[in-house]
Amino acid sequence: MNQLMGQFSHPDSDAVPALECRNVGRTFMIKKGIFAEKQPLKAVQDVSLQVNRGEVLAIVGESGCGKTTLAKMLLGLLEPTTGEILLDGEPINSVSIKDIARKVQPVFQDPYSSLNPRKTIEQIISLPLKVHEIGSQASRRARVEEYMRLVGLPKRLIHSYPNQLSGGQRQRVAIARALIMEPKIIVCDEPTSALDVSVQAHILNLLQDLREELNLTYAFISHDLAVVEHLADWVAVMYLGRLIEFGKAVNIFNDPKHPYTRALLDSVLTPDASLGLPEITLGRGLPNPLTPPSGCYFHPRCPEASDQCSAEQPALIKNENRLIECHLYG
Amino acid sequence: MSSDTVLEVENLSVDIAVPAGTLHAVSNVNLQVDKGETLCIVGESGCGKSITSLAIMNLLPRKATLAADKLALEDRDLLSLSEAQFATLRGDRIGMIFQDPMTSLNPVFRIGDQLEEVYIQHGKGGRKEARERAEFLLEKVGIVAPTERLSQYPHQLSGGLRQRMMIAMTLMCDPALIIADEPTTALDVTMQAQTLNLLRSLQKEFKAGLILITHDLGVVARMADRVMVMYAGRAVETGSAEEVFDMPTHPYTQGLIDCIPVPGRTEPGSKLGSIRGIVPALVGDLDGCMFRNRCDLVSDACRSGDIGLIEISAGRAYRCHLSSDESKIKTSVEGAV
Ligand SMILES: Nc1ncnc2c1ncn2[C@@H]1O[C@H](COP(=O)(O)OP(=O)(O)OP(=O)(O)O)[C@@H](O)[C@H]1O
Ligand SMILES: Nc1ncnc2c1ncn2[C@@H]1O[C@H](COP(=O)(O)OP(=O)(O)OP(=O)(O)O)[C@@H](O)[C@H]1O
Ligand code: SF4
Ligand code: SF4
Ligand SMILES: [Mg+2]
Ligand SMILES: [Mg+2]
Numbered sequence: 001m002n003q004l005m006g007q008f009s010h011p012d013s014d015a016v017p018a019l020e021c022r023n024v025g026r027t028f029m030i031k032k033g034i035f036a037e038k039q040p041l042k043a044v045q046d047v048s049l050q051v052n053r054g055e056v057l058a059i060v061g062e063s064g065c066g067k068t069t070l071a072k073m074l075l076g077l078l079e080p081t082t083g084e085i086l087l088d089g090e091p092i093n094s095v096s097i098k099d100i101a102r103k104v105q106p107v108f109q110d111p112y113s114s115l116n117p118r119k120t121i122e123q124i125i126s127l128p129l130k131v132h133e134i135g136s137q138a139s140r141r142a143r144v145e146e147y148m149r150l151v152g153l154p155k156r157l158i159h160s161y162p163n164q165l166s167g168g169q170r171q172r173v174a175i176a177r178a179l180i181m182e183p184k185i186i187v188c189d190e191p192t193s194a195l196d197v198s199v200q201a202h203i204l205n206l207l208q209d210l211r212e213e214l215n216l217t218y219a220f221i222s223h224d225l226a227v228v229e230h231l232a233d234w235v236a237v238m239y240l241g242r243l244i245e246f247g248k249a250v251n252i253f254n255d256p257k258h259p260y261t262r263a264l265l266d267s268v269l270t271p272d273a274s275l276g277l278p279e280i281t282l283g284r285g286l287p288n289p290l291t292p293p294s295g296c297y298f299h300p301r302c303p304e305a306s307d308q309c310s311a312e313q314p315a316l317i318k319n320e321n322r323l324i325e326c327h328l329y330g
Numbered sequence: 331m332s333s334d335t336v337l338e339v340e341n342l343s344v345d346i347a348v349p350a351g352t353l354h355a356v357s358n359v360n361l362q363v364d365k366g367e368t369l370c371i372v373g374e375s376g377c378g379k380s381i382t383s384l385a386i387m388n389l390l391p392r393k394a395t396l397a398a399d400k401l402a403l404e405d406r407d408l409l410s411l412s413e414a415q416f417a418t419l420r421g422d423r424i425g426m427i428f429q430d431p432m433t434s435l436n437p438v439f440r441i442g443d444q445l446e447e448v449y450i451q452h453g454k455g456g457r458k459e460a461r462e463r464a465e466f467l468l469e470k471v472g473i474v475a476p477t478e479r480l481s482q483y484p485h486q487l488s489g490g491l492r493q494r495m496m497i498a499m500t501l502m503c504d505p506a507l508i509i510a511d512e513p514t515t516a517l518d519v520t521m522q523a524q525t526l527n528l529l530r531s532l533q534k535e536f537k538a539g540l541i542l543i544t545h546d547l548g549v550v551a552r553m554a555d556r557v558m559v560m561y562a563g564r565a566v567e568t569g570s571a572e573e574v575f576d577m578p579t580h581p582y583t584q585g586l587i588d589c590i591p592v593p594g595r596t597e598p599g600s601k602l603g604s605i606r607g608i609v610p611a612l613v614g615d616l617d618g619c620m621f622r623n624r625c626d627l628v629s630d631a632c633r634s635g636d637i638g639l640i641e642i643s644a645g646r647a648y649r650c651h652l653s654s655d656e657s658k659i660k661t662s663v664e665g666a667v
Binding site for chain 2 (some may be wrong): 062063108166167168196197198200201202204205208225226229230231250253263264266268269270273274275276277278279280285286
């Protein structure tokens, strides 16, 4: 049970949260010119959600909506400006760095730049153990081998360098490095978007297998909604830093409610040659996060906007099986 | 060449000198694009999509050598043109849209000047007509307040706007052929759908041939009249979009379509199909089927000799020695990357 989230209570309130955000916000101070005053950029605003143990939460939304900023806060790599993040029920800022690393680990988008080119695969995968002074050199080697096997990397690659590996192999290295601390939660930020589709399939299958084998919890960021539908139990849709719809993946995909979520799902191009291109009736004026629109942030592009929408910001409220931030459902 | 044919390419090969020897980036590719038609070239990273388009534009890297039996745009023989003659064709009869608009937009000049320059340079008219054409096209590509936008610099525009500017720039003259290399990969899904819609309607309106290069099978299925699937520098399957997606014949095409999650077709959480192994190096003497180290149907016959294209019907072909019934893979097999 989760009474603490108040009106933002999780639609499925019996779940045990592994990670929880309560009214989390992050503001960056941006300087636009040499003499200009610094301006606040609200990258994430007032986001409340949770990931249940053993489940997959997907965070979707267009470029710049704050997904990576949120992910960094979930990893304890970035301090929220407002609100708090709970890891296993404890405020993340009261957990030591070592304990955070034991509970939650990242897998980032680009396996080309996220691996140090001058380190061997063994050094890369064992780095978290070394940093946190876990085990002897010999026991670390054994653990590296064990995790290489788990993610499907041949043992012969242990002394190779990243540039000797394919893109898919590199992403396996990143996954092994994340798993070696035996975390319960993995935060994946676009883990397959730099990969070819044939390689993506291997990595998605691997993530699924690992989830079952190790009972992992995932927070999964992707712009590929077909991938999200394939993997996710829960979906959080963000727009310009705000959470605008949150619910079970089946509900969101079968019956998207927020106008932005609907446009997003309509834009998915399934490989069906009998279908043409979807007609997307969204305004094209992309908002500037430094000067967000009044009222509902989505109103300049929303086909269903009314006068109320430009005047009043809608609140995130519970509607049947999900949370929605839109006046249509007020 | 029929009067509707815009581009015809026969037996195009491109070799690139690399430290390890000769890299066969493109081998014996044939293409034809008609007026108002969209040909999609699809395939994974490194299969030769960009090199094919650069060859048509005469923009190949210095270390590359081109060989072809025919390379014709409308009624011009491109093989006999000098670089100076090519330069007048580019931007006029052939327009190119790159994935990153900044490869074509110069950061230090205003957008308007850049669009107008294309028009003036190709002798289409003066500054005034150029400005009118630019404003007309900006409106076509859905940019509001065109006058203000034209006086801005590229970095002042969002990615989506820049991509629209690129499309407008491509249409400043009246191209017979537009080549778009991953034009929407950098865009969000909603913007992608809108931009593709736009590109498609303008291409139909201006009756240009379009070569759209992408690795996104969804884009191909929705945009293509005809499809060419490339693998390791070769065309491995060609046909109409329906033929290729509904009856993929080459084992690689089947594997590719099987790998992607498709809502409604793949069960959420189920195992995705996958293609084992990796793409072979294209350096040195290449013999046999290039897909053989990854193919579930491989046999001795695949290991040597020239595996030619088998034509099923006009424009429909695949490169495999098996008959189209034998080449069907029933189940996909698991394997490590
Ligand atoms: N360190 C930073 N300093 C200043 N602004 C930042 C910083 N990090 C992010 N931002 C801004 O915050 C907003 C959210 O960025 P973020 O990277 O979280 O978006 P995203 O949803 O991950 O986008 P993408 O899909 O492109 O990765 C953007 O406007 C971005 O420019
Ligand atoms: N300038 C170059 N020098 C050497 N090799 C090159 C060069 N450009 C391309 N190649 C090689 O030629 C082959 C075909 O490359 P090409 O750029 O056409 O691939 P692509 O299909 O466009 O891939 P992507 O989807 O990654 O853009 C690849 O093996 C590539 O490594
Ligand atoms: S609040 Fe209004 S503008 Fe915002 S999404 Fe709902 S209908 Fe559209
Ligand atoms: S020629 Fe052989 S290896 Fe190549 S696709 Fe056909 S069956 Fe597979
Ligand atoms: Mg991001
Ligand atoms: Mg390319």
